Amino acid sequence: MEVGFLGLGIMGKAMSMNLLKNGFKVTVWNRTLSKCNELVEFGASIGETPAQVVKKCKLTIAMLSDPAAALSVVFDKDGVLEQTGSGKGYIDMSTVDPETSSKICQAITSKGGAFLEAPVSGSKQPAETGQLVILAAGDKGLYEESIPAFDVLGKKSFFLGQVGNGAKMKLVINMIMGSVMNAFSEGLVLSERSGLNPHDLLDVLDLGAIANPMFKGKGPAMLKSNYSPAFPLKHQQKDMRLALALGDENAVSMPVAAAANESFKKARSMGLGDLDFSAVHEILKMTKD
Ligand SMILES: NC(=O)C1=CN([C@@H]2O[C@H](COP(=O)(O)OP(=O)(O)OC[C@H]3O[C@@H](n4cnc5c(N)ncnc54)[C@H](OP(=O)(O)O)[C@@H]3O)[C@@H](O)[C@H]2O)C=CC1
Numbered sequence: 381m382e383v384g385f386l387g388l389g390i391m392g393k394a395m396s397m398n399l400l401k402n403g404f405k406v407t408v409w410n411r412t413l414s415k416c417n418e419l420v421e422f423g424a425s426i427g428e429t430p431a432q433v434v435k436k437c438k439l440t441i442a443m444l445s446d447p448a449a450a451l452s453v454v455f456d457k458d459g460v461l462e463q464t465g466s467g468k469g470y471i472d473m474s475t476v477d478p479e480t481s482s483k484i485c486q487a488i489t490s491k492g493g494a495f496l497e498a499p500v501s502g503s504k505q506p507a508e509t510g511q512l513v514i515l516a517a518g519d520k521g522l523y524e525e526s527i528p529a530f531d532v533l534g535k536k537s538f539f540l541g542q543v544g545n546g547a548k549m550k551l552v553i554n555m556i557m558g559s560v561m562n563a564f565s566e567g568l569v570l571s572e573r574s575g576l577n578p579h580d581l582l583d584v585l586d587l588g589a590i591a592n593p594m595f596k597g598k599g600p601a602m603l604k605s606n607y608s609p610a611f612p613l614k615h616q617q618k619d620m621r622l623a624l625a626l627g628d629e630n631a632v633s634m635p636v637a638a639a640a641n642e643s644f645k646k647a648r649s650m651g652l653g654d655l656d657f658s659a660v661h662e663i664l665k666m667t668k669d
């Protein structure tokens with residue numbers, strides 16, 4: 381099966397590599413084209429523009445930073461829209477808001493193409509090991525055609541109905557994740573400042589009702605102030621912002637998420653946006669009497 385892949389950041393690189401290792405023919409494009417070279421060593425071809433990739437491939441996947449990037453790759457000159465049409469499928473796996481996804485869907489389908497949004501839950505390591513959770517919505521036929529690729533990329537795929545539902549599900553999940561990360565950081569700081577050993581806190585947490593892979597995976601690194609990026613903080617703050625907008629639209633009060641968003645914004649303003657989102661810990665560590 382031949383697949384196009386647009387966007388070779390932390391996630392896109394790991395996902396396209398996985399497709400290559402599992403026998404897919406992959407044509408890649410990235411805004412910074414030099415990032416394609418590593419994939420070429422593993423057998424990928426390069427498309428010079430998103431339009432060229434779509435022209436060559438029946439199925440094209442995108443994994444881009446945010447709504448602006450997702451729109452630009454579709455609508456700008458040499459973009460996806462120039463070559464989509466009947467028989468072409470476009471799957472956007474970026475985390476965006478439902479409005480962005482719907483705008484892209486409308487443009488693609490009005491040219492006869494098929495569209496699926498399919499954001500993912502799971503970070504760099506699950507992307508490398510094909511353990512993502514795929515939250516698809518949109519064209520059911522395209523979803524079914526894409527299952528061989530989704531089976532390589534993820535451990536489970538959900539089809540959630542109409543376009544927008546995948547984006548909403550992803551935003552709700554990441555809103556919870558961002559809020560929990562803030563509470564976790566506060567707990568680490570409180571344990572240390574009140575004279576406890578925070579490593580003991582990690583051990584106790586891991587045995588109780590709120591044990592989770594995020595505490596286990598990120599806690600020890602956070603205690604060493606190691607924030608090597610798996611999920612960049614700037615993207616987590618984007619997700620909080622988009623989730624809060626979804627809350628506005630639906631008149632859902634979210635004071636916990638709003639406070640967490642403020643911490644992520646502060647971290648961004650201090651230049652921590654490219655670090656892992658756990659770097660919000662640095663902001664919470666700064667609070668003193
Ligand atoms: N990292 C993670 O753990 C997870 C991330 N996500 C989501 O997946 C998406 C990608 O994340 P991730 O790989 O971490 O992000 P990165 O920041 O590592 O990569 C972003 C990608 O988007 C491209 N890009 C940015 N702006 C534009 C633009 N204007 N036009 C074209 N391309 C652009 C970048 O190109 P260039 O190389 O040229 O800068 C790069 O390929 C995001 O929506 C994120 O929220 C979802 C689940 C987990």
Ligand SMILES: O=CC(=O)O
Nearest residue numbers: 500501502503611
């Ligand atoms: O979006 C990030 C993730 O870990 O999922």
